[in-house]
Amino acid sequence: MPDQRHSPDVLPAAELLALDRQHVWHPYGPMPGRQDPLVVASASGVRLRLAEPSEGQDELVDGMSSWWSAIHGYNHPALNEAVTGQLGRMAHVMFGGLTHEPAVRLAAKLVEITPAGLEHVFLADSGSVSVEVAVKMCLQYWRSVGRPAKTRLLTWRGGYHGDTWQPMAVCDPEGGMHELWSGVLPRQLFADAPPSGFGAPVDPAYVAHLRSLVEAHADELAAVIVEPVVQGAGGMRFHNPGYLRVLRELCDEFGVLLILDEIATGFGRTGALFAADHAGITPDVMCLGKSLTGGYLTLSATLCTARVADGISRGEVPVLAHGPTFMGNPLATAVALASIDLLLGQDWQREVKRIEAGLLEGLTPAASLPGVKDVRVLGAIGVIQLDHQVDMSSATRAAVREGVWLRPFRDLIYTMPPFVTGDGDLARICRGVVAAAKEA
Numbered sequence: 001m002p003d004q005r006h007s008p009d010v011l012p013a014a015e016l017l018a019l020d021r022q023h024v025w026h027p028y029g030p031m032p033g034r035q036d037p038l039v040v041a042s043a044s045g046v047r048l049r050l051a052e053p054s055e056g057q058d059e060l061v062d063g064m065s066s067w068w069s070a071i072h073g074y075n076h077p078a079l080n081e082a083v084t085g086q087l088g089r090m091a092h093v094m095f096g097g098l099t100h101e102p103a104v105r106l107a108a109k110l111v112e113i114t115p116a117g118l119e120h121v122f123l124a125d126s127g128s129v130s131v132e133v134a135v136k137m138c139l140q141y142w143r144s145v146g147r148p149a150k151t152r153l154l155t156w157r158g159g160y161h162g163d164t165w166q167p168m169a170v171c172d173p174e175g176g177m178h179e180l181w182s183g184v185l186p187r188q189l190f191a192d193a194p195p196s197g198f199g200a201p202v203d204p205a206y207v208a209h210l211r212s213l214v215e216a217h218a219d220e221l222a223a224v225i226v227e228p229v230v231q232g233a234g235g236m237r238f239h240n241p242g243y244l245r246v247l248r249e250l251c252d253e254f255g256v257l258l259i260l261d262e263i264a265t266g267f268g269r270t271g272a273l274f275a276a277d278h279a280g281i282t283p284d285v286m287c288l289g290k291s292l293t294g295g296y297l298t299l300s301a302t303l304c305t306a307r308v309a310d311g312i313s314r315g316e317v318p319v320l321a322h323g324p325t326f327m328g329n330p331l332a333t334a335v336a337l338a339s340i341d342l343l344l345g346q347d348w349q350r351e352v353k354r355i356e357a358g359l360l361e362g363l364t365p366a367a368s369l370p371g372v373k374d375v376r377v378l379g380a381i382g383v384i385q386l387d388h389q390v391d392m393s394s395a396t397r398a399a400v401r402e403g404v405w406l407r408p409f410r411d412l413i414y415t416m417p418p419f420v421t422g423d424g425d426l427a428r429i430c431r432g433v434v435a436a437a438k439e440a
């Protein structure tokens, strides 16, 4: 037999899976994993092509946008072109002492399209790192302006901000992925979760609760950090944007910075370009990631106002001591620019509205199914919440039988399809979500 060690593309799926089981750690899993993952051979448009059929399907319509990121689908000619064009110039150069066009243009573009007042951009390599940078900016700001005791963070329950240490400390402290570390993590302050419902009226009692916490802890609070409008991986809950205006006012009144984590919500997902736009507010610091590159490469951005940057830069140590090796990576920044151009070059609001209507039509009937607690839709996000934990393996299999890729968690079966999902594929995704809810 010829030596095929240097042709990984000829490895049969069974062999790949054996190696995967032996060596490869997957997200939030034990080693080895409890179930074999599906092997994806290629992807284009909204379809994932499997190396070998599963439940009789060799192609799956992607209901997950690869965790909120692939808004334009896979193998998109314009995004491919952005990467290969940049590849011919340079894949990477260090960012210390050097700069380059894609990173500069991306920073300028982000300043242009995000809420007015965000002026400066720190590029890093993942969402979690952008949250680390945001927290570091806020703590350092207060230290620089002579308020070094302001080191704590306030958030509301039900949030998710990533898996590195500072983000973990502001994830929901109960029932989440990081509960194990509650005694070890820095102890931050938690308000109750915001009342559910994008359209539910602002609850004065909840506003008073937020106010009392910010007021009581103003001397030690560096920042309030929340996901605006949609709490994603913490429970797929929506809230009235009015609470963001309340937080903005409280932060201004009591001298606390406001960080909005738009890593999941940014770039149109909720129906506004940024979820902060629903509230018409500007945070002091904003985190972007996930769909920033259209799902092509890992990249995040932390934006801040001139006040935050000036404060840091006038301090005793007038530098932000952070500098990831792959900061401003040319391939990632080039494809991010192309993805933003692609998004803004079309009537993306109409596409997101169309998907919202399709999800409402396809998912609402499931509200009467036994075991279903709630069905909710906002922008291009559809959620079925059960009254019990999902049996992930059987729910996933039920969706795959319908030709749909989903990744349920906890009591949630949810979808955030690529914006390019056509009406037929969208109806199929809804059938997959409903089938998974019935099976789970």
Ligand SMILES: *Cc1c(COP(=O)(O)O)cnc(C)c1O
Pocket (backbone or CB within 6 Å): 126, 127, 128, 129, 131, 160, 161, 162, 163, 227, 232, 233, 261, 262, 263, 264, 289, 290
């Ligand atoms: C995914 C996510 C993160 C973490 O981003 P990574 O790129 O996975 O590190 C942080 N905040 C929110 C709101 C997210 O959805």
